[in-house]
Amino acid sequence: MSKREVRLMQGNEACAEAALYAGVKFFAGYPITPATEIMEILSRKLPQVGGVFLQMEDEISSMAAVIGASIGGLKSLTATSGPGFTLKQENIGYAAMVEIPCVIVDVQRGGPSTGLPTLPAQMDVMQARWGTHGDHPIVVLCPSTVYEYYTLTVQAVNFAEMLRTPVIVLSDAIVGHLREKVVLPELGELKIVNRKMTTVAPKDFLPYKADEDGVPPFVNYGTGYRYHITSNNHDEGGFPATNNHQIADSLLRRLHDKVEKRRSEIVITEEIMTEDADVIIFAYGCTARSAYSAVEEARKKGMKVGLIKALTLWPFPFEVLLKYSKQAKHVIVPEMNLGQLAGEVERTLKDCPVKVTRLNRIDGRMITPEQIVSTISEVI
Amino acid sequence: MATHVSEYLRLDKMPHIWCPGCGTGIILGAVVRAIAKLGYKRDDVVVVTGIGCSSRTNAIIDFNTFQTTHGRALSFATGFKMARPEMKVIVITGDGDGSGIGGNHLIHTARRNIDITTILVNNGIYGMTGGQYSPLTPRGCIASTAATGTMEPCFDMCELVKAAGATYVARGTAYHATMLEQLIAKALEHHGFSFVEGIAQCPIGFGRRNNQKTPVDMLNWQKDHAITIAAAAKASPEELAGKFLIGEFVNKEAPEFSDVYWEASRKAQQKVKEAR
Amino acid sequence: MGKYTIKVQPKWCKSCGVCVAFCPKQVLVLDDAGKASVQNLEACIGCRLCEIRCSDFAIEVGGENGE
Numbered sequence: 155m156s157k158r159e160v161r162l163m164q165g166n167e168a169c170a171e172a173a174l175y176a177g178v179k180f181f182a183g184y185p186i187t188p189a190t191e192i193m194e195i196l197s198r199k200l201p202q203v204g205g206v207f208l209q210m211e212d213e214i215s216s217m218a219a220v221i222g223a224s225i226g227g228l229k230s231l232t233a234t235s236g237p238g239f240t241l242k243q244e245n246i247g248y249a250a251m252v253e254i255p256c257v258i259v260d261v262q263r264g265g266p267s268t269g270l271p272t273l274p275a276q277m278d279v280m281q282a283r284w285g286t287h288g289d290h291p292i293v294v295l296c297p298s299t300v301y302e303y304y305t306l307t308v309q310a311v312n313f314a315e316m317l318r319t320p321v322i323v324l325s326d327a328i329v330g331h332l333r334e335k336v337v338l339p340e341l342g343e344l345k346i347v348n349r350k351m352t353t354v355a356p357k358d359f360l361p362y363k364a365d366e367d368g369v370p371p372f373v374n375y376g377t378g379y380r381y382h383i384t385s386n387n388h389d390e391g392g393f394p395a396t397n398n399h400q401i402a403d404s405l406l407r408r409l410h411d412k413v414e415k416r417r418s419e420i421v422i423t424e425e426i427m428t429e430d431a432d433v434i435i436f437a438y439g440c441t442a443r444s445a446y447s448a449v450e451e452a453r454k455k456g457m458k459v460g461l462i463k464a465l466t467l468w469p470f471p472f473e474v475l476l477k478y479s480k481q482a483k484h485v486i487v488p489e490m491n492l493g494q495l496a497g498e499v500e501r502t503l504k505d506c507p508v509k510v511t512r513l514n515r516i517d518g519r520m521i522t523p524e525q526i527v528s529t530i531s532e533v534i
Numbered sequence: 535m536a537t538h539v540s541e542y543l544r545l546d547k548m549p550h551i552w553c554p555g556c557g558t559g560i561i562l563g564a565v566v567r568a569i570a571k572l573g574y575k576r577d578d579v580v581v582v583t584g585i586g587c588s589s590r591t592n593a594i595i596d597f598n599t600f601q602t603t604h605g606r607a608l609s610f611a612t613g614f615k616m617a618r619p620e621m622k623v624i625v626i627t628g629d630g631d632g633s634g635i636g637g638n639h640l641i642h643t644a645r646r647n648i649d650i651t652t653i654l655v656n657n658g659i660y661g662m663t664g665g666q667y668s669p670l671t672p673r674g675c676i677a678s679t680a681a682t683g684t685m686e687p688c689f690d691m692c693e694l695v696k697a698a699g700a701t702y703v704a705r706g707t708a709y710h711a712t713m714l715e716q717l718i719a720k721a722l723e724h725h726g727f728s729f730v731e732g733i734a735q736c737p738i739g740f741g742r743r744n745n746q747k748t749p750v751d752m753l754n755w756q757k758d759h760a761i762t763i764a765a766a767a768k769a770s771p772e773e774l775a776g777k778f779l780i781g782e783f784v785n786k787e788a789p790e791f792s793d794v795y796w797e798a799s800r801k802a803q804q805k806v807k808e809a810r
Numbered sequence: 811m812g813k814y815t816i817k818v819q820p821k822w823c824k825s826c827g828v829c830v831a832f833c834p835k836q837v838l839v840l841d842d843a844g845k846a847s848v849q850n851l852e853a854c855i856g857c858r859l860c861e862i863r864c865s866d867f868a869i870e871v872g873g874e875n876g877e
Contacts, residue, residue: 179617180613180616180617182613201795201798201799201803202799202802202803202805202806203803204803205799206616206617206795208612208613208616210609210612210642211638211639211642212638214606215606215608215609215612215638215639215642216609218602218603218606218609218610218612218613218639219609219610219612219613219616220613221602221610221613222582222602222609222610222611222613222614222615222617223613223614223616223617224613224617225600225610225613225617226613226614226615226616226617226618227617227618228617230613244603245603245606248602248603252600374618375577375580375598375618375621376577376580376598376618376620376621377577378577380576380577380596380597380598380599381598381599382544382592382593382599382601383599383600383601384593384600384601385601385602385603386601393547393593394593536858536871538861538867538870539867540819540867540870543867548821548822548867549821549822549824549866550866550867552865553824554824554825554826555824555826555827555828555865557865558865559864559865559866559867560862560864560865563862563864563865709863711859711862711863715862737826748826748827749826749827749828749865750826750827750828750831750832753828753831753832753863
């Protein structure tokens, strides 16, 4: 008999439950709408499972505490929205540079600045990619349903642990506050990944000597391995090497390569009714919901339209677009910003005979299926 | 034979990066000797720093060490301490790192009374970036960003963290290094948030611009201007003019944050068990 | 021989002169290379002030209280 529990769940609740499922034992955060439910739920549940919940004095310290706890060996996560996400950026870069796993959930709302508290938007796509300074690697996952919010949160924790890098779950005020029926996976059903631990003796241990996969094995402090962590450019021993050009080059390239090496695992997309599509809607997050309805509606009218839903935004899923670069004549990119991901789509298809059309909305309201259908009619 | 600091150094990182006569080394020496005297195992000690001259301390000492972002060491340390409550967590910070960019975290960490020992190396200047005035630069002093003297008053960090709720607060100087070592030892043994300010000389970034031409001049200044709390109690207002206090300002018991947290967590877990 | 030993690591010493200035018995001098150097070990009283005020960890005082 299946032990799967069926629940009517809010998106942010699914995220919190998924964090626990994935083995998250530490959360630090600061109140911000529309993300606060995640911390409210974890404030009750983490102490019940022997985990740690901290409400910190600000967004910056929340991010710092999350990384500190992960250095302490715990799977760690925080949740915020645009303004808080901005404040967290410096420490996200720290986590990328020192290769400490952590997950940041950004429940997007309209910006810039305080913007539209708290109407939905998808304006943090580029902040998620390039918010912190420097050429850093990042993985960004984007749910469009409550169930996806659950599974992608689990994946985010897995990817963070596997790659030793920060992973962003980029949801939005719609998916965060939406209530949907969810069939929860039972324990053991979804894969859980723990960070790789070293197998060498303390005297031979180099904290930043990577394996073939580009990821250095971790070891906990207090177990005979005393080592240094610094976000200065550092050598394999973990010590500053700020005047060494060769080390600077190889370290940054490795940080990117370790993500690229796992591309096929990390880049998640869905192709819906695309087999014969002349027109492809490339959508993500809450907008993918409208896009799905629009595709159904257009099909009823006899238009050959399909949907590519990007669940991974970064690394950008160019493969799936190139797959349709000969078949499709049009790609429509609806998004609740002024074309942050459309630019990547255009870049991917620049040498292909495909016309890319942008459909943007930035007034705090969802792009409707009707708007998308009407754009389809215009391009055909 | 007394422990020499070199027993706790990562010898391949020596000589260190600080300028000749820098006070940071003297204060780090006091920290290391206090740890040695208390007999802590190296594996059990974690030293967390931020950015600045004082934050380069932990790269050269043989403990578990991590350097974080500017001003945030205490927040990283708070997360770490909650993850690994059995470990001895020490934060070494500076006046810019700890009272400027990280000031908010300092007062909140003090308020929480989490069992972290903070050593604030106060040299009254941003040394690493070349001598800009900090929130702890005394008013009127010359800095690279205050050609005619700073116009802002400075914090009294011990009073600040005391008001914020720290349960151990003390101040020493590089000149009074033996006393400083004793204060640090007491801070390390204190259960709760402990704070020790160490007045340090920055001969290059501060002294040269402020009529204290050598490290020796600067240490003499500390000798002449520091007065113990006990001596100050008997001194006249004239004798106290221009002086600063050294010694122990606060040493009290209060519920420690992680104790309170884990007790609540234990109860929550018990409740869940009973509900099953 | 005096009761104490003083070891100096010239490679670590940065010639700040603090040890020389504050030695109560004028045991130390800066040598021609500017490094701390023992001149009058006989006078050393083992107070270790040179060691604990050395920013560079370059001085080690031994002896008397059991090696």
